Ligand SMILES: Nc1ncnc2c1ncn2[C@@H]1O[C@H](COP(=O)(O)OP(=O)(O)O)[C@@H](O)[C@H]1O
């Protein structure tokens with residue numbers, strides 16, 4: 001029998017659920033399991049629960065003293081008075097509420113008014129815009145809604161319901177800051193904005209302090225507050241000033257913990273809260289790892305071959321540029337956009353150049369987030385690259401030239417799950433600060449001597465030409 005204390009973190013993200021079990025003292029990852037989610041932008045929350053049950057089968061949670069959930073941000077989970085799910089959850093990447101975002105922006109007095117109210121300019125990802133869409137398009141569903149929670153709130157409550165310890169719905173500052181009806185500046189909900197969007201005020205979950213428990217199951221397992229997946233990743237990485245995280249999963253995100261909220265009326269940087277009581281300025285794109293999957297499918301190859309092809313081409317892909325808006329886009333705010341491949345000639349039309357253009361285009365899209373942070377005075381000493389596509393050698397090698405900063409790939413780990421586990425260990429300890437867990441580095445990629453600014457310049461010119469941005 002081990003005398004280690006075990007804690008678990010659940011990453012309930014867009015494409016899958018991952019469960020990691022860590023040593024509470026050191027953070028060492030001892031067990032890891034994964035199960036897929038449906039590939040759609042509206043999902044019944046039961047699918048996340050089934051994935052959790054599947055990933056946590058085989059006794060992976062045996063002996064675990066505390067657990068927390070990091071979940072995809074913004075998703076709208078609507079519950080009836082009896083807590084049954086009213087309709088499938090609309091996810092962060094469902095763009096049907098883009099028009100509602102534009103309407104709500106105008107109704108409150110423009111982008112600056114939303115930054116004043118909740119810290120961020122609205123786009124169709126925010127929960128409040130999905131509520132407006134529901135009220136307008138599905139009044140029969142809207143009439144049955146008594147409360148609204150986020151994916152991680154629902155999973156947290158479900159773990160407690162299943163374990164016999166559910167008392168009330170809860171959330172945390174990090175995830176609440178992506179709703180559009182909670183302000184990180186004041187720490188308060190804005191029922192007036194719920195009413196503006198939905199026509200009436202709804203029940204919302206209690207916002208827990210960073211290390212506060214949401215409850216305990218009847219067999220004594222502590223269930224911590226949980227948080228949004230990006231806030232979880234920030235907690236799972238031991239970040240120093242000057243460290244900026246770039247996550248390339250379903251979404252591309254760029255974020256760094258900060259002592260105060262960053263105000264950005266342009267909408268590039270959202271003013272989210274983090275999971276420690278501080279702030280997490282964050283830029284998010286709808287298109288990231290799946291741009292590579294789509295390019296591989298176009299070329300009829302797998303991801304490994306796509307990487308080899310991309311690395312066999314010269315920087316700049318022989319003059320090809322890709323605006324990678326395959327799922328529309330959120331930053332820049334172009335929900336109806338499609339991808340654009342530009343610069344094709346008979347000479348450069350090769351699989352290698354297409355593969356390279358896909359990787360460069362995906363990266364240029366998130367470079368804009370790093371530069372937006374720089375413009376706000378944030379120090380960018382190094383980029384910590386995480387998420388599914390951080391496994392790609394092509395991404396690792398091409399990224400430093402475009403980011404104009406060294407790229408550090410942390411030891412392969414599921415950082416959202418690890419961060420959630422660290423929060424669980426923190427709540428279990430009752431200490432003022434989270435436990436110190438060591439961040440291992442897998443590899444470092446330096447900025448190459450050859451300047452890649454021509455690639456960025458061509459991308460930026462194409463964006464201006466096609467979309468006027
Ligand atoms: N070597 C690779 N190159 C590019 N993409 C990859 C690679 N390995 C995994 N991926 C992609 O990473 C994505 C999953 O990343 P992940 O961060 O787990 O996503 P999410 O958290 O949004 O569910 C998938 O789209 C998968 O195809």
Ligand SMILES: O=C(CO)[C@@H](O)[C@H](O)COP(=O)(O)O
Nearest residue numbers: 013014072073092249250251
């Ligand atoms: O909407 C955002 C951030 O604002 C996304 O980052 C979601 O939180 C989903 O993340 P992944 O599934 O790609 O990790």
